[in-house]
Amino acid sequence: MPRVKNFNAGPAALPLPALERARDEFLDFAGSGMSVMEHSHRGKEYEAVHDEALALLRELLGVPDAYDVLFVQGGASQLFAQIPMNLVEKGRGADYLVTGAWGEKAFSEAKAATAMLGASARLAGTTGEGEGKEKRYVRAATAADLQVSPDAAYLHLTSNETIHGVQFAVDPARPFPDAGKVPLVADMSSDFLWKPVDVSRFGLIYAGAQKNIGPSGVVVVIVRKDLVAAGRKDIPKIFQLRTPAENKSLYNTPPTFGIYMIRNVLAWLKGLGGLGAMEQRNRAKAGKLYGVIDANPGFYRCPVERESRSVMNVVFRLPAEADEERFVKEAKAKGMVGLKGHRSVGGIRVSTYNAVEPAWLDELCAFMQDFAKRG
């Protein structure tokens, strides 16, 4: 079957050159007579890949020397618990800014993790209106939404809410908040490496790989070394961030094939011109899509406020659910898949991660114009 246009929210499309490279050397990695996944994680062949992936992350993001770059397991969902386990103390809890479903989950797990250690997690701000499943998150937070405790161990936010299509720092009017001396911790799972980021503004950045940089099963953590050093020591070693930091993420066997795929994706990204070029490409892709939505106001409707519209996950509604079903079905017949909105909110969601080709968006936009015209 020819390659489909994959708009999945994650696991998501990967760059074809990164996949082809893996396929071509799948049985014989670097002339070693075995697959990369059959190599020891302590052997020089795998270690070269591991080191290259870490170096590419540092290079692409311009990570300062004062930060560690780590690979860990368990998904961002595990980090929801593991980060507070490392950073809170009795009397020094964690603050959470919630702008969507993933922020809610992070806050919920932080409550359990901190309670286990005699500390606490606190809601420092939210853009959710109303209660329960109907909560609407239609914008990134501003300073007015936020009250940070000056003694908080950190302030946590979700830079891009995949389900609600709400993103920080796309528009200058919705920058990452200023938490003063309180370190900013950001879950960047669904917008990691979409554009250059000033890492020095954060205490910790983490991202599950399966949206923008690789397959599922690996999480990248970028963390200030002083936070690692000050982290709790009374939790199991495997959960201490100092364990991967002190062992180059090779304390126990890492998910070697996933890290290899990340290396392939990052090499492709660098070849395209790095994060500056990627930002242009991503803004153009999403811009085209929002353009079609706004050009058909009677038919398509994006619930997200203009300044907070995500460049990674474009969500919108059609006049009726039946129209949405027909939209998904017709698009699929044209080789465009992964367009159904998250089951908790419905509608359409177009994920336009780095690996999504601009030409796919052209095709989707043409389809959307035609679909709206037909009504």
Added chain:
Amino acid sequence: MPRVKNFNAGPAALPLPALERARDEFLDFAGSGMSVMEHSHRGKEYEAVHDEALALLRELLGVPDAYDVLFVQGGASQLFAQIPMNLVEKGRGADYLVTGAWGEKAFSEAKAATAMLGASARLAGTTGEGEGKEKRYVRAATAADLQVSPDAAYLHLTSNETIHGVQFAVDPARPFPDAGKVPLVADMSSDFLWKPVDVSRFGLIYAGAQKNIGPSGVVVVIVRKDLVAAGRKDIPKIFQLRTPAENKSLYNTPPTFGIYMIRNVLAWLKGLGGLGAMEQRNRAKAGKLYGVIDANPGFYRCPVERESRSVMNVVFRLPAEADEERFVKEAKAKGMVGLKGHRSVGGIRVSTYNAVEPAWLDELCAFMQDFAKRG
């Protein structure tokens, strides 16, 4: 480069048919026009793979209905902490039987995990002689080595010690211990599925995939449902075993490609005749190797007592370290790799996991005979 004979201790050799299947459909999984790792974990294409992997585990091992089969992340090293976090209570700690380096690590993490929750972990038996790095583990434990607390939450053991080459239940004289009503918890990472096992004798079995059943990044857990139900609820959701149990291991994004590879390996294993056939094949492989060692008593020396010799990791020494270096080097020139013993104990280690072909052992044994003759 032609395929090498890979005796790595883990990540380890995978069956060629399982790799070829993955290579052939790497860019177009099941005619879907995308790689399996680009599929949503909630889509029907991936879910079919996920379900098949779980069903094959149940079928091959004959897992009783009273048990859950789970996929989790973090490696066995994470389970070292996660299992006590689920199962201990105040006043009801965990017992550990230590027969090698991995048992030591499991016990050490259990101490940290239980202390965090106001409980404790206790050494119920060990076969380590002396202290520190020089500790020698040369046999599996017997009833005489063990004192189980009748009120322990569980008794933990490592069924096969990868570094020390010591294994339970190879010889009838070294069966898995009887802990009475205390549930037996076994880390089977390096001998999972090497032969049929009576699952009903265990409360919980866990195994990192990267030895016998797949790439690194996935852990299989087989656990009695009543233990899951009684597990602690005051730890983060992501660490509770009920979370994967209640969500078919799809609570958060699982390592989909790793689980897909496990499916491929299990399908291959079933095609070879299942665990009974695999046991015959594995015993024959290891038997040949120990035969060469015993036939050259002045040259090769296996430190492990006969009844406890591992069928998965055959460790032995040569007269001098210089001989061992030459052995590894000459074998490598003949396409046999991964033979160096673990850095903590030295010597030679031949890992003969399921995917290691009997013909590779024939070749290695011929080389060993010749090498000994040359001296």
